[in-house]
Amino acid sequence: MSKKWMVTGAAGFLGSHVVEQLLERGDKVVAVDNMGWGIQEHIDPHLEHKNFKFYKEDICKIEAMNKIFTEEKVDGLIHLAAIHFIPDCIKDPSKAVKFNIFGSQVVLKAALDSGVKFLWFASTGDVYKPSETAHTEEAALEPFNIYGKSKLLMEELVRFGAQEYPDRKIVIGRLLNLYGSRETNPHILPEIIGQLKKDINTTLRLGNLYPKRDLVPIHEVARAIYEVFEKIDDGCFTLNFATGVAQSMQEVIDMVGEVLGKKINVETDPAKVRATERPHLQADVTKLKEILGWTPNHDLKSGLTELLKGEGLLT
Numbered sequence: 001m002s003k004k005w006m007v008t009g010a011a012g013f014l015g016s017h018v019v020e021q022l023l024e025r026g027d028k029v030v031a032v033d034n035m036g037w038g039i040q041e042h043i044d045p046h047l048e049h050k051n052f053k054f055y056k057e058d059i060c061k062i063e064a065m066n067k068i069f070t071e072e073k074v075d076g077l078i079h080l081a082a083i084h085f086i087p088d089c090i091k092d093p094s095k096a097v098k099f100n101i102f103g104s105q106v107v108l109k110a111a112l113d114s115g116v117k118f119l120w121f122a123s124t125g126d127v128y129k130p131s132e133t134a135h136t137e138e139a140a141l142e143p144f145n146i147y148g149k150s151k152l153l154m155e156e157l158v159r160f161g162a163q164e165y166p167d168r169k170i171v172i173g174r175l176l177n178l179y180g181s182r183e184t185n186p187h188i189l190p191e192i193i194g195q196l197k198k199d200i201n202t203t204l205r206l207g208n209l210y211p212k213r214d215l216v217p218i219h220e221v222a223r224a225i226y227e228v229f230e231k232i233d234d235g236c237f238t239l240n241f242a243t244g245v246a247q248s249m250q251e252v253i254d255m256v257g258e259v260l261g262k263k264i265n266v267e268t269d270p271a272k273v274r275a276t277e278r279p280h281l282q283a284d285v286t287k288l289k290e291i292l293g294w295t296p297n298h299d300l301k302s303g304l305t306e307l308l309k310g311e312g313l314l315t
């Protein structure tokens with residue numbers, strides 16, 4: 001049966017894919033975004049769609065958010081709105097606390113009070129204590145930047161809120177590193193693509209290449225987000241949304257070169273080297289696989305081929 005969803009952060013990277021897929025399924029979408037980082041072109045294609053409604057709104061506005069929930073009577077909330085890019089959070093920690101904790105609490109309360117049956121909260125692998133091995137959901141938690149701290153505190157508030165509503169399906173989704181089309185923040189893959197688009201033979205200027213990341217194709221994680229609700233019982237679940245495989249940024253560059261059929265040279269750009277960086281971030285996806293019966297694809301070569309084609313770098 002089709003559902004009506006609110007998606008916050010709908011004009012962002014992940015939000016744009018979630019909205020597109022929900023509409024394709026025949027679900028209704030109430031999209032909310034303050035357009036701080038969101039992109040208008042992510043919203044425009046849906047504006048005439050009968051199942052789509054867009055509110056340019058800030059999740060920190062209590063009355064406005066309560067009103068939208070009361071009027072729209074959505075079945076579920078997919079809460080993605082946040083300041084996500086870690087350097088932005090470090091630059092403006094008050095905003096990270098305001099949007100990622102205060103704003104999220106506003107949305108959480110409004111959603112639960114309005115009677116939503118499904119609630120998905122975007123957390124992050126950055127809540128884990130750094131380790132060289134894959135993190136299970138029970139692994140030690142010890143974020144070392146304001147972004148991870150804000151998400152971890154919000155996880156606790158979601159669990160706290162969920163205690164009062166045992167008849168709801170609530171998922172705290174720990175996302176690893178998403179990649180694909182329509183990225184809004186200057187992560188390494190958009191940076192590589194941007195530099196190659198300017199000059200395909202350029203020597204890339206990048207930050208550290210040693211960090212290993214669990215790179216998750218965006219359209220697969222978007223699908224996992226709504227499919228999970230078809231598989232879980234009532235209750236509050238904390239789950240990694242990842243592939244279970246980690247690759248270094250050097251391996252990613254080598255793979256881009258392989259897909260493009262050329263050697264890619266790189267030099268270090270000191271401005272892009274992060275002062276503190278987690279060397280290894282990888283999630284154990286056993287629990288997600290048990291629930292969904294599948295996990296996002298770790299075949300980076302096919303994911304990069306699709307991405308580079310979409311960006312016009314490959315015919």
Ligand SMILES: NC(=O)c1ccc[n+]([C@@H]2O[C@H](COP(=O)([O-])OP(=O)(O)OC[C@H]3O[C@@H](n4cnc5c(N)ncnc54)[C@H](O)[C@@H]3O)[C@@H](O)[C@H]2O)c1
Pocket residue numbers: 008009010011012013014015032033034035036037038039057058059060079080081082083084085099103122123124125174175176177178179183184185
């Ligand atoms: N992209 C990743 O690799 C990744 C990894 C882990 C977790 N996450 C989490 O997933 C979610 C989506 O990430 P994304 O990559 O799509 O980020 P994004 O920056 O592209 O999207 C976030 C959206 O939220 C909106 N937003 C921010 N503050 C808002 C506010 N106060 N009111 C209304 N809208 C607001 C922004 O305008 C933006 O469109 C975020 O919560 C992020 O922390 C993403």
